[in-house]
Amino acid sequence: MSVTVRVPAKVNVQLAVGAARPDGFHDLANVFLAVGLYDEVTVTPADELRVTCEGPDADQVPLDRTNLAARAAIVLAERHGIDPAVHVHIAKDIPVAGGMAGGSADGAGALLACDALWGTRASREELLDICAELGSDVPFSLVGGAALGTGRGEKLRTLDVGGTFHWVFAMAGRGLSTPAVFREFDRLGEGTDIPEPVASQPLLDALAKGDPDALAAAVSNDLQPAALSLFPELAHTLAAGRAAGALTALVSGSGPTTAFLARDPESAVKVAETLRSSGTCRAVRTASGPAPGATALSA
Numbered sequence: 106m107s108v109t110v111r112v113p114a115k116v117n118v119q120l121a122v123g124a125a126r127p128d129g130f131h132d133l134a135n136v137f138l139a140v141g142l143y144d145e146v147t148v149t150p151a152d153e154l155r156v157t158c159e160g161p162d163a164d165q166v167p168l169d170r171t172n173l174a175a176r177a178a179i180v181l182a183e184r185h186g187i188d189p190a191v192h193v194h195i196a197k198d199i200p201v202a203g204g205m206a207g208g209s210a211d212g213a214g215a216l217l218a219c220d221a222l223w224g225t226r227a228s229r230e231e232l233l234d235i236c237a238e239l240g241s242d243v244p245f246s247l248v249g250g251a252a253l254g255t256g257r258g259e260k261l262r263t264l265d266v267g268g269t270f271h272w273v274f275a276m277a278g279r280g281l282s283t284p285a286v287f288r289e290f291d292r293l294g295e296g297t298d299i300p301e302p303v304a305s306q307p308l309l310d311a312l313a314k315g316d317p318d319a320l321a322a323a324v325s326n327d328l329q330p331a332a333l334s335l336f337p338e339l340a341h342t343l344a345a346g347r348a349a350g351a352l353t354a355l356v357s358g359s360g361p362t363t364a365f366l367a368r369d370p371e372s373a374v375k376v377a378e379t380l381r382s383s384g385t386c387r388a389v390r391t392a393s394g395p396a397p398g399a400t401a402l403s404a
């Protein structure tokens with residue numbers, strides 16, 4: 106018997122970042138939108154805990170106990186007094202270290218899959234609690250849709266979305282480390298007064314209306330200057346997507362994936378084609394959101 110769970114990637118349509126906290130994290134106003142690029146996590150009983158991964162970026166994924174999917178299985182098993190003897194297989198389509206929460210998706214997926222496989226019947230509250238222990242982005246991977254994350258991004262409020270948004274994503278030739286981007290944010294902000302992060306009301310209204318032009322006018326990412334400082338070539342990708350007719354272009358989370366909002370699916374295909382031939386990125390994908398959160402496909 107095995108269980109497979111499908112989990113979406115995310116783009117941050119707003120990422121407001123406060124000053125570094127004493128624990129090293131940053132308070133955020135993090136508006137997540139789940140998009141239709143997915144990893145699939147399959148768990149099968151085995152003699153011992155083992156992780157395998159397939160997909161274009163599979164060689165960059167750790168297969169030891171630091172893998173977020175393995176950690177999810179271990180934490181759930183410990184809480185319920187179970188041996189985490191399970192084979193976790195990740196079919197990875199979300200870029201690795203791309204600012205699209207691929208590792209978080211695998212953590213949330215493995216958690217839901219192990220809960221079903223082992224019959225642990227953890228409450229939604231316990232699942233969300235374990236997700237927050239695994240990482241700031243993991244609760245959102247479980248929930249999907251659209252949500253405002255506060256605290257370090259783990260405290261979620263579900264948001265209404267009144268339509269489908271069409272995106273193009275440009276994958277970069279290398280990854281960016283999330284802690285390194287936050288450190289660069291701190292360095293760039295040294296000596297300045299960093300305001301409390303607050304969600305933008307025009308942005309929340311644009312999501313609720315499903316209005317791509319209003320959303321394009323309201324998106325923001327406080328980590329973008331830091332990502333560009335560490336990876337200056339991303340400016341060329343952003344410029345190529347804007348020139349191709351995207352309504353807006355931004356770095357996804359800590360990057361280096363860049364995200365382009367299109368008015369409709371046809372326009373998304375056109376932006377994608379132009380970006381593909383621009384020579385400014387490794388790969389290009391289209392995806393729309395909101396997409397559902399972690400969902401079991403078979404049991």
Ligand SMILES: C[C@@](CO)(OP(=O)(O)O)[C@H](O)COP(=O)(O)OP(=O)(O)OC[C@H]1O[C@@H](n2ccc(N)nc2=O)[C@H](O)[C@@H]1O
Pocket residue numbers: 117120129130131132133135203204205206207209239240241242243256257258283284287357358359360
């Ligand atoms: C920036 C964001 C935006 O959604 O995502 P990515 O771009 O990485 O996908 C997230 O805040 C990433 O969340 P996640 O990748 O789960 O980070 P965590 O494992 O919790 O933390 C990794 C490290 O990032 C930094 N960190 C993370 C979250 C936060 N609110 N403040 C931080 O300073 C800390 O240095 C921390 O040690």
Ligand SMILES: Nc1ncnc2c1ncn2[C@@H]1O[C@H](COP(=O)(O)OP(=O)(O)O)[C@@H](O)[C@H]1O
Pocket residue numbers: 165166167171172173174195200201202203204205206207208209211212280281283359360
């Ligand atoms: N299941 C996983 N998939 C990908 N990366 C993982 C996973 N588990 C742990 N990692 C580690 O987390 C780092 C960040 O990965 P990822 O979640 O893909 O990016 P981001 O935080 O930018 O969204 C990777 O470089 C890798 O070392």
